[in-house]
Amino acid sequence: MADTERNRFQGAPRQPAAPRPRPEGATAPPPGADPGDQAVARDIAEGIELVQGIRVIRKIADGGMGTVYLAEQLGTAGFSKTVAVKVIKRDWLRDKRALGLFIGEAKLVADLVHDNICQVYSLSRYRGHLFIVMEYLHGLGLDRFLDAHYQAGYLPPFEYSAFLASRVCRGLAYAHTKRGRDGRPLGVVHRDVTPSNVMLDFRGSVKLTDFGIALAVSNQLLAGPGVVTGKLDYMSPEQALAITVDGRSDIFSLALCLYELLTGQPVYDAKDVQELRAQHKRKVRDPREINAQLPEELALITMKALAYNPEDRFQTAKDLGNSLEYYMYRDKWGPTNEKLAEYLQRIFPDIDRDRIV
Numbered sequence: 355m356a357d358t359e360r361n362r363f364q365g366a367p368r369q370p371a372a373p374r375p376r377p378e379g380a381t382a383p384p385p386g387a388d389p390g391d392q393a394v395a396r397d398i399a400e401g402i403e404l405v406q407g408i409r410v411i412r413k414i415a416d417g418g419m420g421t422v423y424l425a426e427q428l429g430t431a432g433f434s435k436t437v438a439v440k441v442i443k444r445d446w447l448r449d450k451r452a453l454g455l456f457i458g459e460a461k462l463v464a465d466l467v468h469d470n471i472c473q474v475y476s477l478s479r480y481r482g483h484l485f486i487v488m489e490y491l492h493g494l495g496l497d498r499f500l501d502a503h504y505q506a507g508y509l510p511p512f513e514y515s516a517f518l519a520s521r522v523c524r525g526l527a528y529a530h531t532k533r534g535r536d537g538r539p540l541g542v543v544h545r546d547v548t549p550s551n552v553m554l555d556f557r558g559s560v561k562l563t564d565f566g567i568a569l570a571v572s573n574q575l576l577a578g579p580g581v582v583t584g585k586l587d588y589m590s591p592e593q594a595l596a597i598t599v600d601g602r603s604d605i606f607s608l609a610l611c612l613y614e615l616l617t618g619q620p621v622y623d624a625k626d627v628q629e630l631r632a633q634h635k636r637k638v639r640d641p642r643e644i645n646a647q648l649p650e651e652l653a654l655i656t657m658k659a660l661a662y663n664p665e666d667r668f669q670t671a672k673d674l675g676n677s678l679e680y681y682m683y684r685d686k687w688g689p690t691n692e693k694l695a696e697y698l699q700r701i702f703p704d705i706d707r708d709r710i711v
């Protein structure tokens with residue numbers, strides 16, 4: 355480890371372990387347990403293949419949208435590839451409109467292939483459930499990364515926070531400008547850039563997950579009181595107002611994640627969308643008031659990306675990413691995937707980063 359890095363690490367500002375508001379609703383299913391969900395869970399537990407060639411190994415986590423499993427995709431002559439499978443909760447897709455939106459978006463993002471995006475391999479149906487087969491990431495979400503820091507009582511080094519956000523920018527910049535086979539822009543917007551959807555691979559890669567699955571859900575979030583409230587807090591003002599959104603909405607949501615990395619405090623904490631709209635109207639507190647050690651440049655970048663009016667933000671994810679990279683690499687020293695992997699190993703010493711399953 356370079357001396358500069360050690361100094362910077364040790365110099366990370368100490369914060370009291372902030373109890374991060376993480377309502378149960380953030381991971382709880384929508385009301386009403388579905389017997390269909392239980393049947394699928396049983397099939398999975400008994401090792402029944404979901405469709406030909408996908409066999410579940412174990413559950414990874416219950417999430418806001420469904421359950422994620424570690425699985426293998428089987429081929430001929432013992433060929434097997436490790437994948438992740440997300441079985442979407444049926445409650446999200448009960449009505450035809452939600453289902454249509456979901457499938458429409460999934461089709462749109464099928465060809466997104468980028469270092470900083472978790473790749474989707476296929477979308478299938480099993481017992482009326484939709485499930486997504488995707489790249490398996492041996493790592494953890496930014497939510498757990500933040501929690502580990504809160505518990506340890508310090509914040510991540512600023513450079514690493516800038517690095518994480520800059521890598522998400524690369525993924526967003528690619529997706530926002532992606533064109534379809536006919537050459538026309540697809541107009542992809544993620545709509546759900548939250549700490550749990552930014553994953554850190556233990557080898558040091560940063561990947562945005564759940565591209566294209568938020569559209570159907572965001573409609574229900576806006577309609578229903580308090581469902582998955584953890585996600586509400588990362589919506590942009592225009593999203594909360596149900597106005598048409600573009601890539602600048604994702605920039606705002608990413609900046610909320612960055613603000614939290616830099617200060618240890620989430621910007622918004624709303625129980626429903628009305629409260630969130632009211633909170634959006636308030637001026638965002640300068641992050642240097644919370645953390646006096648924060649470099650001015652990084653604070654200004656974050657605040658610009660958090661402008662209420664999309665016109666006043668960085669206009670593209672590329673611009674935001676460039677500003678972060680300029681900040682990080684100006685001294686000819688800066689984080690890399692390898693350094694992030696070493697840092698993760700220090701924070702999570704028990705993890706075997708080479709072990710896949």
Ligand SMILES: Nc1ncnc2c1ncn2[C@@H]1O[C@H](COP(=O)(O)OP(=O)(O)O)[C@@H](O)[C@H]1O
Nearest residue numbers: 415416417418419420422438489490491495550
């Ligand atoms: N491709 C993947 N590989 C490995 N783990 C994953 C993958 N996608 C999601 N996970 C894990 O499963 C959890 C639940 O995912 P998700 O349903 O998207 O819930 P959330 O609402 O927390 O985003 C995530 O927090 C993450 O830890």
Ligand SMILES: [Mg+2]
Nearest residue numbers: 417550551564
């Ligand atoms: Mg997710």
